[in-house]
Amino acid sequence: MNPLPDFLPPPHELDADASCPSRLGWMQGSPPPPERVVRFDTGDSRKFPQSRWSFSHTRELYPTLNIGRGDGPVAALPRALRDDLDDIALTPIGAGKPIRFAQSLKANYTDGIVVLHRGRIVLERYFGALGEHQPHIAFSVTKSFIGTLGATLVAERVLDESRPVTHWVPELAGSGFGGATLGEVMNMTTALDFSEVYTDPDSGIAAYARAGGLAPRAAGSPPPEGLYAFLQAVRPAGVHGAAFTYRSVNTDVLAWVIQRAAGERIESLLSQRLWGPLGAERDAHIICDPYGMPFAAGGLCTTVRDLARMGEMIRCEGALAGRQIVPAAAVAAIRGGGDPAAFAPAGYALLPGWSYRHQWWNSHQPDGMFMARGIHGQAIVVNPGAEMVVARYASHPLAANANLDPASLPAWSALADHLARHPG
């Protein structure tokens, strides 16, 4: 069964069930047999199907910084589980016939999903190597957390979007970020010689991963080493502010600015500003580089439920359980979205009319749906019109979300329509 549209080939010969990590036996046994070990230093941990295990076991492969939830109470997520959602019909983009919602989860190699409707859990499901209390890597969904911190500090006038990033980080003066404003960095309209092609080992993102210790780096490799050394070596290419181009390095520059302006580390800000106030169930963590700097572009790991708490707070204009966590003005800026005209040239065929602002993706649909998106299927979906939030972690064989969107975007729409029509 391949529930994906005909124009997309099956992403891998192993479908979600056949690649289930417990079935394949990755890292099982004391010790696991050599051919079933998932290793970082060989590069295998990022490869499918090993990734179905490793995305749920990031801290066992990387050094990490803790993001503490503190001592406060857990914010209850009331449960109102429904059995009518699995059978919702949806037609993947480009496909001739509909599939069921439950099939879409398998088609996209979902590891865990929580759907909130009006703040209550209506669906919660785990697959693969993930459990309800286990953190999964968020990849670029991390960016939306950093963007939310940034938008918060803008609302509090600690940061000013119109200022050049060199105001806070003079070390970037000689780099491609030299003439860029903070707003251009936050909205990824910087013009840089940096390619974000996940399938190319010679791309900027691959070199960045090696520099940060996020991918294996041969001993004696030439500099730069460390995320922030790399950022200083990024070259300019073009004129800032003209067009959106998705480049992860922007987020780490944003994080660098935030740390300088706030005088505090990212993991500490995430803990105090979000994780504690959100009443998260579990501590989160973030991968760090050899200099102890957080991988702000993609290293956050959380449970699915805690990811849903973040989405719900954003849906509720920055408040949760009667407490304002993020300034309403910051959330309003995120929800307002960016400039679709600046976004269009990037050529996302499946995201027509969308925009990017403060590290969130905005659909500009009538229901106001906006998202946090990470490679291999990580997502927060916030649908204000349908009063719906989806938190999804996945381990799809392919990195680019263009491989998941054909089944996912119609799934979120069908779910929203169904919940609006049958509020339960």
Next chain:
Amino acid sequence: MNPLPDFLPPPHELDADASCPSRLGWMQGSPPPPERVVRFDTGDSRKFPQSRWSFSHTRELYPTLNIGRGDGPVAALPRALRDDLDDIALTPIGAGKPIRFAQSLKANYTDGIVVLHRGRIVLERYFGALGEHQPHIAFSVTKSFIGTLGATLVAERVLDESRPVTHWVPELAGSGFGGATLGEVMNMTTALDFSEVYTDPDSGIAAYARAGGLAPRAAGSPPPEGLYAFLQAVRPAGVHGAAFTYRSVNTDVLAWVIQRAAGERIESLLSQRLWGPLGAERDAHIICDPYGMPFAAGGLCTTVRDLARMGEMIRCEGALAGRQIVPAAAVAAIRGGGDPAAFAPAGYALLPGWSYRHQWWNSHQPDGMFMARGIHGQAIVVNPGAEMVVARYASHPLAANANLDPASLPAWSALADHLARHPG
């Protein structure tokens, strides 16, 4: 000021205050300046004075396994802080004149200490890079946690001390552990070609650390790689059961046996059997090797308070807050101690008449004091007679506890005497 006895040279030109990691600026700034980065891959993170930072930031340097506290309530540790303890006088072994208790903390580069008297916190102090909610590496205090798990499974008849370890781990048949019983492994009376000399880079313990990824390992280094591959390659030397010799490899064999017999991983057993029931305040974690196996001989990291909870439970014969956590028989075996005659040949000049059983050190003093001990000053002191427990983390420049005992052992005795005479 050198409060240590004259026969011990100052351990380092930098005393506790001068080596304070915040004063030296290790890992401060975003990013820290290159000369203030503490790196694992250079081997620097294990060296003094960098160790004063890294022992409180282990997970930022190593891959780790989480030991969850679960969702239960925190077990309250009532506070009855006293201001009369700092001035207690004690004479370090071999010294001509007394020092104050507060001086002994500095002399031994204490990072954090909690003293419980009748279950109440009477002293709590943090130094260096450690805070109350931060985990610090326990080094070989880890062994006493594993020994407690082992003693528990013996009491539950899941394990039998008289059986050979190959009953559970046949892979060890060709190694030095081949003819050893579980009891010999638990009490470290195995006879092995393995040297535990921390200052010798060619020692068994140094090779073991490299094999397990606990110390930097050059790319392309010859096997064995992984803790359990190393254990299978340890050669015999002599006759098992004759004498105690402290060798860390025994503890990882014990952990291997436990995992096989219980059908569960060590981090999961520590979570379910100890961390949840103890009502720990924070999750703990343990370093893992490239095969995902826990470094049971020395990789545990906990907060000081949670370490104190473990000690208090052991002092209270396995019970805490009215709940039996570890079978009383298991604690009785630990408290009973081992055979001083088997211990004596090891030649610990400062531990006359002591013994080792189930991975705990027993003084056989009238007050029944016994300890968990880890290099660089990690300790749990359980003094049943004085109804006292001490949990201490430290980052002494020298590994061997013989460098700390001259000031520490008299400190624990003086504290116990004082608390018994002035119960408050």
